[in-house]
Amino acid sequence: MDKKTTNQKAWLFVLPVIILVAFNAIIPLMTVVNYSVQETFGDNVFFWEGVKWFEAVLNSDRFHASLGRQLLFTSIILAIEVPLGVAIALTMPKKGVWVSVCLVFMAMPLLIPWNVVGAMWNIFALPDIGLLGRSINALGIDYNFTSQPIAAWFTTVLMDVWHWTSLVVLLAYAGLTSIPDAYYQAAKIDGAGPWAVFRYIQLPKMKRVLTIAILLRFMDSFMIYTEPFVLTGGGPGNATTFLSIDLVKIALGQFDLGPAAAMSLVYFLIVLLVSWLFYTLMMKDEAQ
Amino acid sequence: MSKISLKNLRHSYEPEPGPASEWALNEMSVDWSDGGAYALLGPSGCGKTTLLNIISGLLAPTEGEVWFGDENVTQLPPDHRNIAQVFQFPVVYDTMSVYDNLAFPLRNRKVPEPAIDKKVREIAEMLDLGDTLMSRAAGLTADGKQKISLGRGLVRSDVNVIMFDEPLTVIDPHLKWVLRSKLKELHQRIRTTMIYVTHDQTEALTIADQVVVMKDGLVVQIGTPVELFERPKHTFVGHFIGSPGMNVLPCHMEQGKPVYAGRQLDMATPITQAAEGARLEVGIRPEFITFAETGIAVRINKVSDAGRFNIVDTTSGEDSIKLLVPSADNLPADTAYLHFDPAHTQVYADDWMIS
Known part of the structure; x- marks a missing residue:
């Protein structure tokens, strides 16, 4: 009975996907790998450089600075968007006509193209003509995101929160609505307060969707490019130059293809490693 | 408490x-x-x-x-x-x-x-x-x-x-x-x-x-x-409780006793409660019906074996009557006569029992 029937035909069915992935991911990635270990001056002439670019990137102060900014930005927006999203989801109605109204309003920011979000907030926050910028200045606070790093960070974070909190809300809401009424009734009978209900019923039931939400927000915010590029262009100075903006500057601004390729690979591995670690830890906890 | x-x-x-x-x-x-x-x-x-x-x-x-x-x-x-x-x-x-x-x-x-x-x-x-x-x-x-x-x-x-x-x-x-x-x-x-x-x-x-x-x-x-x-x-209680449920058959009253299929049925205590104009029915559980020499004439349709008992499905005119008989008992052939236990025969007016 331990003789297994194997059917190699299955490979045929996976083949189209393998070809597709090869063309849109593996081959481009290999090109990047190719660039990362060589030096080129154009004309398709390459010189072997080994791990030189990797060493350079890992020891570069500039890379450390962008990575630091990137980590700080991602931590801030996760710390705001996840609790805020959960809080909003908790206050949303469970049934009635308002459910769809709320859901549509919530989904709206997600439907706006990223560069439009950047342009919108750019105008919105301009100190002379923007509603937000003028209002803040009218309150007596000196605010100009084009010249003050703090103001630039504030605006970028606010924009991201506006754009993406909805995603957390929708996922958390989906998790919440899947909780049967009996749980709330049992909690009521057991004399549980609102905090105990949240801690022992709602949070555990939302755990899976929140894991997904945090993963998505981590990856997306870690690779954020369009919105800050349109809003601040990475400035003032290098204040909001996040990893991807820095990468584009090196690759397309300075045409340092080798270092840029090495940096992309390091960048890619960081995202991969953090996501994998986080997911594995959450699932390990789940399995217990 | x-x-x-x-x-x-x-x-x-x-x-x-x-x-x-x-x-x-x-x-x-x-x-x-x-x-x-x-x-x-x-x-x-x-x-x-x-x-x-x-x-x-x-x-x-x-x-x-x-x-x-x-x-x-x-x-x-x-x-x-x-x-x-x-x-x-x-x-x-x-x-x-x-x-x-x-x-x-x-x-x-x-x-x-x-x-x-x-x-x-x-x-x-x-x-x-x-x-x-x-x-x-x-x-x-x-x-x-x-x-x-x-x-x-x-x-x-x-x-x-x-x-x-x-x-x-x-x-x-x-x-x-x-x-x-x-x-x-x-x-x-x-x-x-x-x-x-x-x-x-x-x-x-x-x-x-x-x-x-x-x-x-x-x-x-x-x-x-x-x-x-x-x-x-x-x-409803008769139907819902018991397996199979109670037999409920249309009847009318004569001198305080229900009459079904032209036969007057005996009851432990005669009905005194008036039920003018109500829909009258007689109810008896399958457990309290037995085969007899004389009584209500029925045709046997089906016998299902339920272990210790046989559930016998019979018809009398339009109505179906079920009864439970011990498996050991011999069953009569196609036609038979049924006896209703007087102590467990009830009369219902518009679905509610009267006494």
């Missing part, structure tokens, strides 16, 4: 209920004495769960009052009523251990930790949960989880009533028996009032001292299992 009284209770889910069909629960007044085991029995949608939720306080009745002993609790929320409820689908706090689950209601009520520990261990022992006390509740099987649900009610010493909302729905058949007898045994030990909602007659009849049969939001009969079986007050 206290007596439970429902006074003129009515409930509707409509904001402004009008006709009877819009009432999930029609006017009812019931008294349940302290320490009894009661079952609410009825088909799905008959208002059992509505009634249960009103008693537990999850739902406020449109009209009427709920009293626990001398206290009117109609407006009190569930956590102030000192009740416990076991739901149809097991409710456990997944992230907690079995121990923490059982301790949860006590911790919410700020009971000191040593007292909690003592009580939790005692209840866990009672429910055979001792071995799994420290493992995560999420990992238990459905019956284990239902035991936790029950345990969360039992740990509280001030519980007035424990309510069960079809708690064995998700339990495997062979475990149903085990849990049912466990429940019965527990009830004998702790003597807390129990209200058990079910649509399964076997469950209701084995667990409860008294069964409340409901239909379309109406209590049709309250009685012991024996009463429900021998003297169903409504044809």
Whole structure:
């Protein structure tokens, strides 16, 4: 009975996907790998450089600075968007006509193209003509995101929160609505307060969707490019130059293809490693 | 612990209920004495769960009052009523251990930790949960989880009533028996009032001292299992309880006795209650019909073997009559005569028993 029937035909069915992935991911990635270990001056002439670019990137102060900014930005927006999203989801109605109204309003920011979000907030926050910028200045606070790093960070974070909190809300809401009424009734009978209900019923039931939400927000915010590029262009100075903006500057601004390729690979591995670690830890906890 | 009284209770889910069909629960007044085991029995949608939720306080009745002993609790929320409820689908706090689950209601009520520990261990022992006390509740099987649900009610010493909302729905058949007898045994030990909602007659009849049969939001009969079986007050009770259900046959009255198929039927006590213009029927359970030399002429259609008994399907004119005869008995050929036991023959006017 331990003789297994194997059917190699299955490979045929996976083949189209393998070809597709090869063309849109593996081959481009290999090109990047190719660039990362060589030096080129154009004309398709390459010189072997080994791990030189990797060493350079890992020891570069500039890379450390962008990575630091990137980590700080991602931590801030996760710390705001996840609790805020959960809080909003908790206050949303469970049934009635308002459910769809709320859901549509919530989904709206997600439907706006990223560069439009950047342009919108750019105008919105301009100190002379923007509603937000003028209002803040009218309150007596000196605010100009084009010249003050703090103001630039504030605006970028606010924009991201506006754009993406909805995603957390929708996922958390989906998790919440899947909780049967009996749980709330049992909690009521057991004399549980609102905090105990949240801690022992709602949070555990939302755990899976929140894991997904945090993963998505981590990856997306870690690779954020369009919105800050349109809003601040990475400035003032290098204040909001996040990893991807820095990468584009090196690759397309300075045409340092080798270092840029090495940096992309390091960048890619960081995202991969953090996501994998986080997911594995959450699932390990789940399995217990 | 206290007596439970429902006074003129009515409930509707409509904001402004009008006709009877819009009432999930029609006017009812019931008294349940302290320490009894009661079952609410009825088909799905008959208002059992509505009634249960009103008693537990999850739902406020449109009209009427709920009293626990001398206290009117109609407006009190569930956590102030000192009740416990076991739901149809097991409710456990997944992230907690079995121990923490059982301790949860006590911790919410700020009971000191040593007292909690003592009580939790005692209840866990009672429910055979001792071995799994420290493992995560999420990992238990459905019956284990239902035991936790029950345990969360039992740990509280001030519980007035424990309510069960079809708690064995998700339990495997062979475990149903085990849990049912466990429940019965527990009830004998702790003597807390129990209200058990079910649509399964076997469950209701084995667990409860008294069964409340409901239909379309109406209590049709309250009685012991024996009463429900021998003297169903409504044809619905006759149909719903017993397998196969009661035979209900059209009849008319002559000198206080029902006449069916041209034959006057004997009764233990003659009918004195007037029932002018009502639709009259005679009801008799299959268990109380025997084959005889003379009587109601029937044709035998089908015999089904039900183990110790044969269920014999017969027809008399348009009507089908079922009877139960011991398997050992010889069955007559195609046609036969039936005898109805006078002590168990009842007459119904518009579905309600008359005497």
